[in-house]
Amino acid sequence: MIINILILIIPLIASIFYKNIKNSSVIASIIELFLLLFLYFNEGSPGFFFVDNVSFIFILMVDSIYLLSLLYSRKYVHSIKNRGISENFYYLLMNFFYVSMVFALMVNNYGFMWVGIETTTISSALLLITEKSDTSLEATWRYIIIVSAGVTFAFISVILIYYSFHTLTVTAIIYSKVKDTIAIRLAIGIALVGFGTKVGVFPVHTWLPDAHSEAPSPVSAMFSGVLLPVALYVLYRIYEIFPLKELFVWAGTVSVLFAAIFLGYQKNFKRMFAYSTMENMNIALIGLSTFTYLGLIGSLLLLLSHSFGKAGAFYSSGNIYKMSDTKNIADIKGLINNKMSSVSLLLSSFAVTGTPPYGTFFGEFLILYSVLQIHFYAQFIIIVLSLFLAFVSINFNVTKMIFKGKSDYSENNVGTLIPLIAAIISIAVGVVFLVVYNEIL
């Protein structure tokens, strides 16, 4: 309990040092990583907070990407010319954003989980206008109105859960006897649409490419790498009450298919990575929805590896945007001359498209296997075809940006190390999994 409270309070304490918030936030995020070690060994019995192995992986993911994004932001945000919010306010919002995500992951109550998810919208909305333009204002607006309307719809699900169980305590409900009533089925169906808006489920995903493409790169990395998985975690906790496999697996499959189709005609590389996030989140949703052990392991592996890979992809995108002043794929040429940026972009793009030996590859493999285990063959075929389409679309565009033509971009004013570290961690997740898996076998 004390560790949970400390995890929530430390970033807020860091925010008190407003004038030096840039440094205090980084220190706070490092302390948070140490606290996670204590949390792992002292999970404790469920009370107001509830942290099991599943939620722990999500918290670890959020904290790691938060630290990387803070480090990457130091150079990136400082160099933004037309800022919509001040640099210090940016870090303040980042801290609140992080706290709201961790709160949603740790709390043992569906009502407060809803509050946590809604608070992530509040704290992250203004981050989108850090690089202020007419387009980023419109994207911010779409993000707030679409996500808020969706998450509001999800509150009906919370009301129906309370109506069915007369409690909102997660552990009390998921460990109780399984109930099959229309109210519960409705609650879970509504949660899919409501929280699905934030996860990026088709057709309520429309805010996602706009927000990701217009947000500053470290914020895009936070959105893609951890915000969507946090919403997926809440959806999964509701799904655990009564798994509607058919509905959820089909919703995920259709979303993956559409994401792969959208990926085929993207002109903006940040939008392309945004649709890749939609694809990956829905693959993870499918894995969780199979409600099998392998599906769960596969999803967690995919999400963990994807969070680092996608953070690397967005950091690299940020560097490319800074160097070239364009987000248009066709206008980017000869990145090969910028060794660090091209390597990190290539590694990240392999990570998010599920290339071996990345964790995403093993995650997708286990998820596909779990889909076969529950005999959803039609969905299996659609997912495999979509994955292939997405792989080709993204890697074709990325290799074109790197190897085609010549350029004279300069890497002097961008942070090249953090994107590379993020991409390498994504490989490490896969390799570690392989080693551990061999040991178990």
Place this chain on the structure above:
Amino acid sequence: MSIIYTIIYLITALITISGFYIQGNKYIRSMAMTQGFQSLLIAIVSFMLGFVLKEYTFFILGILVIILRMFLVTYFLINKIPKNKSYLYESKISITYLLIMDLIFIIISIFIVYSISFIYIKTTTFPVSNILLFPLLLFFQGLFLIASRRRTMAQVLGYIEEENSLILLGVFILPVPIIIESSVFLDVLILVVIFSVISIEKPVHEKMEELRG
């Protein structure tokens, strides 16, 4: 006792009618004021239910609605509407067309949502089961308002209308614990403030080439 239930039923119907009034209005300030009135009606329903059921949480809920929804939210909205006449009045929309579309959308949505599923959910606070129709009507009206208008303020009002419908739905099905309800109210209040901040910079929303595809 049945008279009180009838009054509650009529007030709830009036709340839905106020939703139609907002939909059929071109004046942003008047729409915001109607939203305040709608919140007051919800608070009255909450007070009456508290009185009938002898449950103090309904009174807290009613007070929260009055303070946060009726006063603070309406105050923020009205003060953030730009004084320029073109922002106060939506001249480009056809109200008759929108109202007809609203009715079609609501009838289809309600038919799907209510008749398939909500009809089986029995209210614990109100003996007449079809009262759940009203909050659902309001919810879909809110959604339609967001989708049909281009002005930032009109879309914000659609969102608040959605939120109002949820309070009403909660009150009739089974009110969730007051601590969660109040956190929800505060969340929404902050969202409305953010909405208002953005509305100063971007009062109208049109399609943008950069955000296509």
